[in-house]
Amino acid sequence: MGEPLSVLTVSTRTLVAVPLLEAVKGAVRRRLVARAGGIDLTQVHRVPDRLSWPLDRQQVDPHPRLGELRTKDPVSKLVTFLGMDVWIVTGDAEGREVLGDLTSYSTDVRPYYGKSGAENGDIGGLGFTDPPEHTRLRKLLTPEFTMRRLARLRPAIDQIIDQQLDETERVAAANDGVVDLVKTFAFPIPFLVICELLGLRDEDRETFRRLGSARFDVSFGGGAIMGAVGASRGFLFAECERQRTDPGPGLIGQIIREHGDEINDFDLGGLADGAFTGGLETSASMLALGTVVLLDRPELYAGMASDPASVAPTVEEMLRFLSVVQVAFPRFAKDEVMVGGHRIRKGSCVMVHLPAANRDPRTYPAGDAIDPARATGSHLAFGYGFHRCVGAELAKMELRAAYPALARRFPDLALAVPAEELAYHAKSIVYGVESVPVRLHG
Numbered sequence: 001m002g003e004p005l006s007v008l009t010v011s012t013r014t015l016v017a018v019p020l021l022e023a024v025k026g027a028v029r030r031r032l033v034a035r036a037g038g039i040d041l042t043q044v045h046r047v048p049d050r051l052s053w054p055l056d057r058q059q060v061d062p063h064p065r066l067g068e069l070r071t072k073d074p075v076s077k078l079v080t081f082l083g084m085d086v087w088i089v090t091g092d093a094e095g096r097e098v099l100g101d102l103t104s105y106s107t108d109v110r111p112y113y114g115k116s117g118a119e120n121g122d123i124g125g126l127g128f129t130d131p132p133e134h135t136r137l138r139k140l141l142t143p144e145f146t147m148r149r150l151a152r153l154r155p156a157i158d159q160i161i162d163q164q165l166d167e168t169e170r171v172a173a174a175n176d177g178v179v180d181l182v183k184t185f186a187f188p189i190p191f192l193v194i195c196e197l198l199g200l201r202d203e204d205r206e207t208f209r210r211l212g213s214a215r216f217d218v219s220f221g222g223g224a225i226m227g228a229v230g231a232s233r234g235f236l237f238a239e240c241e242r243q244r245t246d247p248g249p250g251l252i253g254q255i256i257r258e259h260g261d262e263i264n265d266f267d268l269g270g271l272a273d274g275a276f277t278g279g280l281e282t283s284a285s286m287l288a289l290g291t292v293v294l295l296d297r298p299e300l301y302a303g304m305a306s307d308p309a310s311v312a313p314t315v316e317e318m319l320r321f322l323s324v325v326q327v328a329f330p331r332f333a334k335d336e337v338m339v340g341g342h343r344i345r346k347g348s349c350v351m352v353h354l355p356a357a358n359r360d361p362r363t364y365p366a367g368d369a370i371d372p373a374r375a376t377g378s379h380l381a382f383g384y385g386f387h388r389c390v391g392a393e394l395a396k397m398e399l400r401a402a403y404p405a406l407a408r409r410f411p412d413l414a415l416a417v418p419a420e421e422l423a424y425h426a427k428s429i430v431y432g433v434e435s436v437p438v439r440l441h442g
C-alpha cells in the first residue's frame with residue numbers, strides 16, 4: 001500500500017487541446033491527412049469558440065444553450081470546421097443511437113496525425129481503437145474488472161481512504177483547520193487505487209506519481225504535458241517489461257500470466273496507460289465535484305453517513321447529474337448515416353454530449369435536479385455501447401466507499417469559500433475543479 005499523498009497538483013483546463021492539438025506540433029507536424037475530407041490538424045492552433053462552447057459550464061450545470069438545443073433538435077450541426085461537419089447530440093435516445101451503433105463510426109483519430117496503430121506512441125488506448133483491434137484488446141482487459149476480481153481490491157480501497165482521511169486531518173491541523181480536499185482526498189485516492197489495480201510496487205509509486213501528476217498539470221503548457229505523457233507512458237512500458245519476468249499481483253501481472261504470449265509490451269503498456277488516464281482524472285473529479293454537490297445538500301451528505309441504503313442511488317444520481325466526462329469519444333461517420341432524421345455525411349464528426357443527454361427530461365424525470373428515489377444505473381455517464389467505460393464498477397466502488405467515509409469522519413465539513421468562487425475548469429473534456437478548500441469542523 002502507498003504512503004499518504006497530499007501533494008498531487010492537478011490542473012486539466014486544456015485537455016481538449018492536448019491530445020488533439022498540441023501533439024501535432026511534434027514529429028507529425030508535416031503530415032497532412034487524407035481522410036474525412038483531408039482535415040489537417042497541423043493547421044489548428046486554437047479551438048474556435050463556436051466548436052468549444054459546449055464544454056463551458058455554469059458551475060456544475062451544463063451550458064443552458066444545450067438544453068435549448070435538446071428541446072429544438074437533439075441532433076444539431078454545431079459547425080463545419082476545416083471542411084468537416086461537426087454534429088452535437090444532446091438527447092438521451094439519440095445519444096444511445098450513435099454510441100450503440102457498432103458499424104457506422106470509427107473512433108480512431110490516429111490517421112488525423114498522419115500515423116496509425118502502434119506507429120504512434122502518444123495517442124491510442126482502447127477509446128481511439130476500432131474493432132477488430134479494439135475487440136482483441138478489450139477482451140484482455142475486461143476480466144480484470146469483473147466484480148470478483150474487483151472485490152479483491154476492496155480492503156485496499158478502504159485502507160487508502162482511511163489513510164487519506166488521516167492525511168486530510170493532519171494537513172488541516174497545520175493550517176487552521178482548512179485543507180484542499182483535491183490534494184489530500186480527491187486525487188490521491190483514485191491514484192493509489194490505480195497503483196493497486198496495476199500492481200505497482202510501493203517503492204515505484206512516488207516516481208509514478210511525479211510523472212503522472214505532471215501530465216495533468218498545464219502550468220507549463222502543452223509541450224510540457226506531452227513530455228510528461230511520454231515519461232509516464234515510458235514508466236508503464238518499462239514496468240510491463242519488468243513484470244514479464246516478475247509478474248506482480250495486479251492487472252499487468254495477471255494479463256502477463258494468462259495471456260502473456262498474445263500481447264506485446266507496447267499494447268500492454270497502452271492498456272495500463274488507458275486505465276491510468278481513463279480512471280484518474282474522472283474519478284478524482286467525481287470525488288471533488290461530488291463533495292461540493294453533497295455539501296450543498298446537507299440531507300444527502302448526512303445520509304451518506306447514516307443511511308447506507310441511500311449511498312448507491314445517491315452515487316448513481318451524482319454520476320448522472322455531474323457527468324464529468326463531457327463528450328464521449330468523437331465518432332467519425334465511416335459512411336453516410338441517418339441520426340434523428342438527419343443525414344450525416346461520410347467523414348463527419350458526431351459528438352455525444354453526455355451531461356446534456358443525461359439531463360434529458362424525456363428519459364430522466366429528475367432532469368436538472370438530483371433525486372436518489374428516481375436513480376437509475378443506465379445513465380450515460382460511463383458512455384454506452386462497445387466503448388462503454390471498463391472501469392465503471394471500480395469507479396462506483398470507490399465513490400460508494402469514499403463519500404460515506406468522508407461524511408462519517410467529518411460530519412460538519414463545510415466549504416471554506418462560497419461554491420461560486422471555486423476555480424472550475426474551463427473547456428476541459430473531463431470537467432472538474434482546481435481545488436476544494438474546506439473546514440473540517442464547520
Ligand code: HEM
Pocket residue numbers: 099126127128138194197274275276278279280282283286324325327328329354380381382383384385386387388389390391392394395
Ligand atoms: C467516475 C469515473 C469514470 C467516468 C465518469 C468514466 C467515463 C468514461 C466514459 C464516458 C468513457 C467513454 C465511453 C464512450 O465514448 O462510449 C470511458 C471509457 C473508458 N474508461 Fe472510464 N470513466 C471513469 C472511470 C474509469 C476507471 C476507474 C477506469 C479504469 C481504471 C476507466 C477506464 C476506461 C477505459 C479503458 C475506457 C475506454 C473503453 C473502450 O474504449 O473500450 N474509467 N470512461
